[in-house]
Amino acid sequence: MxxxxxxxxxxxxxxxxxxxxxxxxxxxxxxxxxxxxxxxxxxxxxxxxxxxxxxxxxxxxxxxxxxxxxxxxxxxxxxxxxxxxxxxxxxxxxxxxxxxxxxxxxxxxxxxxxxxxxxxxxLGRVTALARLSAFLIALTHRLPSPEGLCALELPQTDIASYLATSPETVCRNLRHLRELKVIAMPRRDRFAVLHPGRLEMLAEGIHN
Amino acid sequence: MxxxxxxxxxxxxxxxxxxxxxxxxxxxxxxxxxxxxxxxxxxxxxxxxxxxxxxxxxxxxxxxxxxxxxxxxxxxxxxxxxxxxxxxxxxxxxxxxxxxxxxxxxxxxxxxxxxxxxxxxxLGRVTALARLSAFLIALTHRLPSPEGLCALELPQTDIASYLATSPETVCRNLRHLRELKVIAMPRRDRFAVLHPGRLEMLAEGIHN
DNA sequence: CGACTATTTGAAGGGACTCAAGGCGTGTGG
DNA sequence: CCACACGCCTTGAGTCCCTTCAAATAGTCG
Missing domain, CATH: 2.60.120.10 (Jelly Rolls)
Structure with a gap:
């Protein structure tokens, strides 16, 4: 495939x-x-x-x-x-x-x-959190995730440039997602989606 | 062509x-x-x-x-x-x-x-004004403009949906561009670029 | 170890979304 | 012909998110 x-x-x-x-x-x-x-x-x-x-x-x-x-x-x-x-x-x-x-x-x-x-x-999503969530979902669909851990080998500056936002906002929203227990990042360059349904809702702009 | x-x-x-x-x-x-x-x-x-x-x-x-x-x-x-x-x-x-x-x-x-x-x-542009300006420039490059007048036969709701913003913001920024004398809109569905260089600067996010 | 880059956090200001209401234009039916 | 309804555009006010600037920390490479 x-x-x-x-x-x-x-x-x-x-x-x-x-x-x-x-x-x-x-x-x-x-x-x-x-x-x-x-x-x-x-x-x-x-x-x-x-x-x-x-x-x-x-x-x-x-x-x-x-x-x-x-x-x-x-x-x-x-x-x-x-x-x-x-x-x-x-x-x-x-x-x-x-x-x-x-x-x-x-x-x-x-x-x-x-x-x-x-x-x-x-980029059509309203908030930066929704854009980041949609991006992470796309990554999980595109990349292999051995043991549920997906590679995030991208500098946050590149992610920010892709999402049309600032690196600070990317960092803050990643932290926000970790605090919500929606994702986990055991290492800087790895992430696991703990709550896929919640992540999709955030991608749709639904703050619950 | x-x-x-x-x-x-x-x-x-x-x-x-x-x-x-x-x-x-x-x-x-x-x-x-x-x-x-x-x-x-x-x-x-x-x-x-x-x-x-x-x-x-x-x-x-x-x-x-x-x-x-x-x-x-x-x-x-x-x-x-x-x-x-x-x-x-x-x-x-x-x-x-x-x-x-x-x-x-x-x-x-x-x-x-x-x-x-x-x-x-x-969509990668920072402000809605920059996005709208870039969109208008793209229209002038794509559409014929007899007598400098370019057709804008698009509902503002569609423009808003394309630019990932709200119809109100599209309306306000169009008015803003008119007030700056960067564009003119003799009719609702027609516009002329009065100051191309200025419009390009606005598209780049330079407020002058 | 030191220089450089990337990431993180804080504070302040501004832009845009949302909600709400009024104006304009068109088309339909009385 | 006029009244009305409907959709689209316009304008106003309030709130919140994000950008920007600044600085500190962590990580990387020589």
């Missing part, structure tokens, strides 16, 4: 360090990327230098699809990552051959689009 | 009344839609009934692409519209034949994805 069956299984995993730039907005679409390990982010930067994190990409996610000639957002490694680069021309050739029988290619396109739709849905 | 060259030029324009549902989330992707006249919207509804407008589609826009088996959002007419329906199977067949030579199909995919990215970028 994590795999997208792009039939590039022999491709080599390449490492990148945390913070490393994978591609910049405006560069030609020559490769598409699949995350093997770690987390990557799509970033948009305004002329004034304000940064927004548009999406996070986790293991199995494919991004940088050559839908246009140029990449429309920049991509960077959040953590140290292992990723795979595929030639866009090869991708297009395969697209032509298999898109009728196989749904996997269209699925890759859909997965990328879904990531951006998801951010809009999260 | 408005046209996407999908080679369905003989397709018939069909009318729909304002508010009419074009398709619902979860329905199978059997058709894709092109707006000929008027405005359509992509809508997501939560279980509690909260509605979010995810995107607006203007003449020339194609949406409802069969990236997955089911539509992932609902679509409705905002105004009375003229639209065209294309068979998804035909779309996929054409995709297989032409995606290597022609970029138009991938472009249609990109245009839809761009609409969702755009909403995220707008």
């Amino acid at each position: 994590m795999s997208n069956n792009l039939q590039f299984d022999r491709a080599i995993g390449m490492p990148a360090r945390a913070g490393e730039i994978l591609f910049l907005r405006g560069e030609p679409c020559e490769h598409l990327f699949e995350v093997r390990r770690g987390v990557a982010r799509a970033v948009a930067t305004s002329y004034e230098g304000d940064r927004q994190v548009l999406a996070f990409f986790f293991p199995g996610d494919v991004f940088g699809l050559p839908l246009a000639d140029e990449h429309r957002f920049s991509a960077e490694a959040v953590t140290d990552i292992i990723h795979t680069k595929y030639s866009s021309t090869g991708w297009q050739a395969q697209l032509a051959q298999t898109c009728q029988q196989e749904k996997s290619i269209l699925n890759a396109v859909w997965q990328e689009e879904k990531a951006f739709i998801a951010r809009g849905l999260v | 408005m046209s996407n060259n999908l080679q369905f030029d003989r397709a018939i324009g069909m009318p729909a009344r304002a508010g009419e549902i074009l398709f619902l989330r979860g329905e199978p992707c059997e058709h894709l839609f092109e707006v000929r006249r008027g405005v359509a919207r992509a809508v997501a509804t939560s279980y509690e009934g909260d509605r979010q407008v995810l995107a607006f589609f203007f003449p020339g826009d194609v949406f409802g692409l069969p990236l997955a088996d089911e539509h992932r959002f609902s679509a409705e007419a905002v105004t009375d519209i003229i639209h065209t329906k294309y068979s998804s199977t035909g779309w996929q067949a054409q995709l297989a034949q032409t995606c290597q030579q022609e970029k138009s199909i991938l472009n249609a995919v990109w245009q839809e994805e761009k609409a969702f990215i755009a909403r995220g970028l707008v």
